[in-house]
Amino acid sequence: MFNKANHIRENYLEMTMYPSIFCSGCGVGNVLNYSLRAIDAEHIDLDGVVFVSGIGCSSRMPGYIDADGLHTTHGRAIAFATGVKTSDPDLNVVIFTGDGDAAGIGGNHLIHAARRNVDLTVVCINNFIHRMTGGQVSPTTPLTSKTSTTPYGNIEQPFDLCSLVIGAGASYVSRWTLGYPYETIKAIREGLRNKGFSFIEMLVPCPTGYTKKQKIPDGRETWDWYKESTILRSQYMKLPKAERAKETRIVIGKLRDSPRPEFCDTYGKLVEKYRL
């Protein structure tokens, strides 16, 4: 893992942007690392990749990559990316977004891109919080969590983002925590390879915005919290049906991999048929 660090730094990072804006213990940097390793492993030419993002901590990621980047408005990354991809299907379009960006203000764009099955790879960094603005409740904040706008605890049922995009028609969906770096890299690679809408949800800690307010004191306990709060899909599937229904832990792993006709391909065929 570590002997690759120099290679990644020298070939992929925009070093003038460092030090980064991310807090100590933040998971965004890890996801950037895993994403670049996935691109490297797939031998994808960076000149043909566009990184698109919205607004929020994770949406700053494209700025740290020496590549074409489109840092857009809040929630709109996937809609902008749809324009990039459908106007030039040869480009590889990767989206970095967060839970607030993708599922709050941008929820409509998320489900419609999944429905269209546009060939986009969405890496959604879910830290359960709106951190850029100081730690407000987001559509994925767990029930009862205290945030700056839910000082008495969150009363709203959070989104299960993976179920949401599966329901909307995404053709590849995975969810991992930072505890599974190799599985994450593999998932992003599979997402890049999938010709269609790929969604990789990363559950990452936000020490300054989320875990601190839940009175999780340090990195070790944060790590434990993620371990205790998640269950691998392979284990989940072994549970008797009645127990599965009662399961409150977040299921992680590869949750969907069923390719179906992709938007640009289908549109290309339509053009072939009707072009004068």
Added chain:
Amino acid sequence: MGEHLDKEHYDLVCKALGPKMQFVQGDVAYAYGALLAGCTYFAGYPITPATETAEALARYLPQIGGTCIQMEDEIASLSAIIGASWTGTKAMTATSGPGFSLMMENLGYAVMSETPCVIVDVQRSGPSTGQPTESSQGDIMQARWGTHGDHEIIALAPSNVQECMDLTIDCFNLAERYRNPVILLTDGDVGHMRERLVIPDREDYEVEFRVPPPEDKEAYVPFEGDENKIPRVANFGLGYHTYVTGLTHDVTGLPATDDADKHTQLVTRLVEKITDKREEIVRVEVEKQEGARIGIISYGITARPAMGAVRILRERGVPVNFMRLISIWPFANRQVAEFAAGLDHILVPEMNLGQVVHPVREAVEGQCPVSCLPKIGGVMHNPQEVSEAVEKIPKGTKGATGGKKGGKKGMKKGGGR
């Protein structure tokens, strides 16, 4: 398509569009103009009275190898065309008031990121859902100031179907030349009106493309203005590795949000790249008559009853000067100031309660009173009501207006709305 609109592409567009002379509606003519300008990407969302543009392009774009996509809303529509523009594609969306309101967020993004793109706003009666099927000119100020922060906007307003096509071509040229969003600020009456339209020969109109980046990638400074303050920024996918952001950025494109000087430099350049070229962008038509003391300034559909009024008044022996604004933004300050010279009064008929009248008054700088002849409800002015309003202006007073007797009090009421 490359750096020029080749004859082959033009021929393909003409093949799709059919006869060179047609009887079509304005909404369809915007689509024609876009295709003739080399637009190969449209994203939109259905809205009255602009839907016909999307319908036309949904039919024509696949025929010429372009892309037409119906997005989930107008926010996504403008997002998609901005994304498409960064791949070097000429892209357009079309909408009306409620959709235009949703676009304000990304209109600002397009200004800040210097993205060439065209937005057709077929104005309808508002506020809110208002009168969906009725025309209006109520988005004049929204087009100018609807998105937050200091910025400049280019907007053109067609008065007939031929112009719907011709000015859409111009919108694309201006967007590419100045790297700014350009708005075709049209209205439901022009959009739904059917008139004769002649498709130009390729050699009879200009097609412009954004300035390419320097070949030497080492010398590439993406957001540094050239001698015209316009950046030579590269399209995506060419290996230039450009970071595009709506945040305040320096010439490298990278964020510089807490630097007052860099913000000032950036926003000043964004404004001046347009205002420095005001004379190149501004377009007006002026018709002067010997001895005229009254002037009418109008635009869009309202220019037509206004011109009708000028004819009626001429027949009655009342000379009136007339100015039609073809460009709305940036405003024709010099042209309007010169038009006002020697006049006793300027009347501005418009289908709102007074919008263009404000920049007119600002440009006139007190040379003569300026009043609005407002009309809302979705019904056009008729020539008679414009001519009657002119006739009610007391002669030679330099202080009265139509509809009210008695000098300054009346003027304030008429013009201050």
